[in-house]
Amino acid sequence: xxxxxxxxxxxxxxxxxxxxxxxxxxxxxxxxxxxxxxxxxxxxxxxxxxxxxxxxxxxxxxxxxxxxxxxxxxxxxxxxxxxxxxxxxxxxxxxxxxxxxxxxxxxxxxxxxxxxxxxxxxxxxxxxxxxxxxxxxxxxxxxxxxxxxxxxxxxxxxxxxxxxxxxxxxxxxxxxxxxxxxxxxxxxxxxxxxxxxxxxxxxxxxxxxxxxxxxxxxxxxxxxxxxxxxxxxxxxxxxxxxxxxxxxxxxxxxxxxxxxxxxxxxxxxxxxxxxxxxxxxxxxxxxxxxxxx
Numbered sequence: 437x438x439x440x441x442x443x444x445x446x447x448x449x450x451x452x453x454x455x456x457x458x459x460x461x462x463x464x465x466x467x468x469x470x471x472x473x474x475x476x477x478x479x480x481x482x483x484x485x486x487x488x489x490x491x492x493x494x495x496x497x498x499x500x501x502x503x504x505x506x507x508x509x510x511x512x513x514x515x516x517x518x519x520x521x522x523x524x525x526x527x528x529x530x531x532x533x534x535x536x537x538x539x540x541x542x543x544x545x546x547x548x549x550x551x552x553x554x555x556x557x558x559x560x561x562x563x564x565x566x567x568x569x570x571x572x573x574x575x576x577x578x579x580x581x582x583x584x585x586x587x588x589x590x591x592x593x594x595x596x597x598x599x600x601x602x603x604x605x606x607x608x609x610x611x612x613x614x615x616x617x618x619x620x621x622x623x624x625x626x627x628x629x630x631x632x633x634x635x636x637x638x639x640x641x642x643x644x645x646x647x648x649x650x651x652x653x654x655x656x657x658x659x660x661x662x663x664x665x666x667x668x669x670x671x672x673x674x675x676x677x678x679x680x681x682x683x684x685x686x687x688x689x690x691x692x693x694x695x696x697x698x699x700x701x702x703x704x705x706x707x708x709x710x711x712x713x714x715x716x717x718x719x720x721x722x723x724x725x726x727x728x729x
Contacts, residue, residue, distance in 0.1 A: 446525060446553040447560030453524060454564055462567050463590045466517040469561075470500060475523065477516060479504040489515040491522045491529075491538045498523060506692070510592040514558050515540070521557030528554070562591045563599045577606045578700045579663070579685040593689070597696060598622050607682075607704035609673070611697040616642050616652040619694070626705030627674075634675035643672050648686040648697040658688035658695055673699060680704050 454460050457469070470477045476499040480490075488511075492499040500519040502512050518540055522528040532538040532550050540551060563585070571588055575581035581604075586596035597610045607626035612619040621636040642649040647664035651657055663686060670680045682701045689696055 442549070442553060443556045446521065446556040447565075449525060450521070450557045450560030451564045454561065460564055460567060462564075462571060462588055464562050464564070466513055466520055466558075466561065469520060470516065473498075473523070475500055475520075477502065479512070487539050489519050489540050491519045491533060491540070493529065493533050493536050508592060510586060510590055510595070513590055514562065514592050514595050517558035517561045518551075518554045520561065521554030522550070525553055525557055559595055559599050559602075563589050563596065565603050568599060569603050569605070572600060572604055577604075577608075577702065578683055579687065579698045582698060593687075594696060597698060600698075601627075607701040607706075609697075609699040611636060611642075611648070611673075611699070613642055613648065613652055613695050613697065614693060616649055618642065623674075624705075627699075627701070629705040630670065630674065630676050630678050630680070632676045636673070642695075642697075646672065646686075647684055648695055651686045651688060652695045655693070658693060659690055661688050661690050663687040670699070670701065670704070678704075 451460075453469075454464065457472070459469070467477055474497075476497075478499070478501055480501045480503060487503060489500060489502040492501065500516055500523075502515040502519070504512065506512070522532055522538060522540070528550055540554065546552070568585065568589070571585050572581050575584050582597045582600050583593065585600070586593045589596065594612065601608045601610045601622045601624045604624065605626075606624070607629070608624045609627050610622040612621075618636050618638055618640045620638055623633070623635065627633070642652060646668065647666045651662060651664050665686075666684045667681050668684045670676070670678065670682045673682070673684075680701060680703065682699045682704070685698045685700075687696050688694075
């Protein structure tokens with residue numbers, strides 16, 4: 437099974453769970469879902485940091501412990517949803533729990549396939565595609581829409597931004613960076629329509645002269661949650677052959693120490709015919725497990 441397929445399957449599995457439980461309205465409460473399966477959920481002491489959460493097993497009983505040192509209700513809910521991913525996704529419990537405990541680092545910060553699948557399950561659980569897209573369409577494109585949907589879904593800004601790039605109707609790219617160095621980059625299908633696109637790799641530097649680079653260069657501005665905006669040429673970020681204006685929005689993520697960059701365009705990819713992915717969707721649905729309470 438390809439990596440792309442397994443991640444789509446993880447999101448599809450989360451939405452199948454919501455459909456079976458009749459929970460497709462936003463916001464989705466991961467604590468309630470855990471309670472419905474008699475999974476005990478508790479916050480761990482604030483002094484204990486370094487992980488986002490843990491999935492515990494004792495015989496046939498399960499528990500979830502989530503981080504509280506990061507003062508973000510959205511991050512905490514995403515962490516719980518991530519652990520639910522390990523609980524629900526086929527094979528995860530047997531593979532990830534060692535000695536009765538599994539320690540997670542949620543938030544798309546690792547390349548471990550089980551952690552990525554759990555992250556994508558969490559995204560699908562907290563932000564199911566159809567209601568998410570309907571809510572996004574109520575706002576102007578870009579950071580304002582991402583902030584609104586993150587608030588509405590009660591999830592982290594980072595998770596909402598990534599989901600925005602996945603299912604939004606706008607050409608977009610999401611870049612997370614620390615100290616001017618790229619942590620990861622998500623690019624929407626419409627943005628990928630540009631020929632000879634050069635993807636930003638983990639460890640590469642933010643483009644020199646970009647407002648994102650300027651923000652990242654001042655940790656005090658990042659900590660204060662400052663934001664910058666500029667209209668730039670997409671080639672400044674992704675190279676290629678096509679000159680096109682994109683809106684670059686950068687925001688500091690406070691004590692987290694990172695900069696979130698959102699790049700959007702209302703024109704790139706708009707002349708493309710929609711992809712016919714019915715066959716792939718049917719295949720995903722045929723693989724999607726059905727959950728019982």
